[in-house]
Amino acid sequence: MTETIAMRGLDETEEGKQYAVVVSHLTKEFRVRYRTSVKRRLIGLFGGSEPTLKRFTALSDVSFCVPHGQTVAIIGRNGSGKSTLMGLLARVYKKTSGEIRLYGVDGGSARIAPLLELGAGFHMDLTGEENIEFYGAILGMSAREMRQKFDRIVEFAELGDKVRTAVRNWNDGARLRLGFAIAIHTDPDILLIDEVLAVGDEAFQAKCYRKVEELQRQGKTILFVSHDLAKVERVAQRVIWLMDGQIHMDGEVKTVLEAYRLYSAEQAGS
Numbered sequence: 116m117t118e119t120i121a122m123r124g125l126d127e128t129e130e131g132k133q134y135a136v137v138v139s140h141l142t143k144e145f146r147v148r149y150r151t152s153v154k155r156r157l158i159g160l161f162g163g164s165e166p167t168l169k170r171f172t173a174l175s176d177v178s179f180c181v182p183h184g185q186t187v188a189i190i191g192r193n194g195s196g197k198s199t200l201m202g203l204l205a206r207v208y209k210k211t212s213g214e215i216r217l218y219g220v221d222g223g224s225a226r227i228a229p230l231l232e233l234g235a236g237f238h239m240d241l242t243g244e245e246n247i248e249f250y251g252a253i254l255g256m257s258a259r260e261m262r263q264k265f266d267r268i269v270e271f272a273e274l275g276d277k278v279r280t281a282v283r284n285w286n287d288g289a290r291l292r293l294g295f296a297i298a299i300h301t302d303p304d305i306l307l308i309d310e311v312l313a314v315g316d317e318a319f320q321a322k323c324y325r326k327v328e329e330l331q332r333q334g335k336t337i338l339f340v341s342h343d344l345a346k347v348e349r350v351a352q353r354v355i356w357l358m359d360g361q362i363h364m365d366g367e368v369k370t371v372l373e374a375y376r377l378y379s380a381e382q383a384g385s
């Protein structure tokens with residue numbers, strides 16, 4: 116589904132009622148600083164050796180729409196642009212060109228819960244409890260909502276007394292547990308999960324996936340990046356396969372995974 120409603124000439128109100136995510140001709144370029152090679156630097160003793168800035172296109176002309184309530188897995192080899200796409204959706208990155216429109220179920224603005232990088236959004240010197248307030252507020256929770264949900268977040272994160280210590284000293288698993296617990300309790304319209312679940316132990320991962328299934332039943336829209344194809348098979352309703360910053364395939368889970376597995380086997384053999 117590479118054509119967006121806007122492209123078909125419908126207005127945004129209609130678009131928002133049908134779709135949670137509308138991405139249209141999205142492109143992201145990074146500016147990468149290349150140091151002059153050692154050889155050239157040596158030669159540079161006799162001339163200039165300034166580093167050069169080059170543009171690198173991480174995502175190129177990507178278009179897709181996600182209807183409300185759909186769970187989409189983003190797959191692809193390392194460096195194919197998955198995290199860049201998630202970062203753009205979460206507004207962590209600025210797009211170079213194209214459009215991103217995100218809608219809540221009523222077609223209004225969407226509440227997004229991004230779970231992209233471990234500890235992103237946390238203040239490392241604050242305790243877990245303090246971070247619940249801090250990060251919860253960033254994700255749009257009101258003080259009242261926070262009071263109501265505080266105990267549930269602490270309980271879900273299974274942190275015990277650790278929740279009263281500074282996050283800086285926590286291991287990855289503990290940070291993940293708190294990040295996930297806060298994100299899902301913000302009652303998001305759109306949940307963005309980038310691979311972070313992989314660092315959790317098996318029991319917590321299982322609990323997270325059960326929660327994801329509960330959110331699916333509640334009609335939330337979920338986009339997640341994963342290299343774990345078994346998880347993708349279990350959770351996703353659609354798969355988008357990125358290759359070299361472009362959509363290579365977008366469709367039914369079984370069809371896309373079959374093609375991706377074949378491609379991966381060929382790559383491994385070559």
Ligand SMILES: Nc1ncnc2c1ncn2[C@@H]1O[C@H](COP(=O)(O)OP(=O)(O)OP(=O)(O)O)[C@@H](O)[C@H]1O
Pocket residue numbers: 145146147171172173191192193194195196197198199200
């Ligand atoms: N801040 C940045 N500056 C420059 N280049 C970047 C930056 N972030 C990502 N890239 C480059 O953009 C490309 C896409 O990276 P991205 O992290 O989106 O890939 P990915 O599919 O998520 O990979 P992985 O599976 O390894 O997580 C890579 O070549 C990466 O090196």
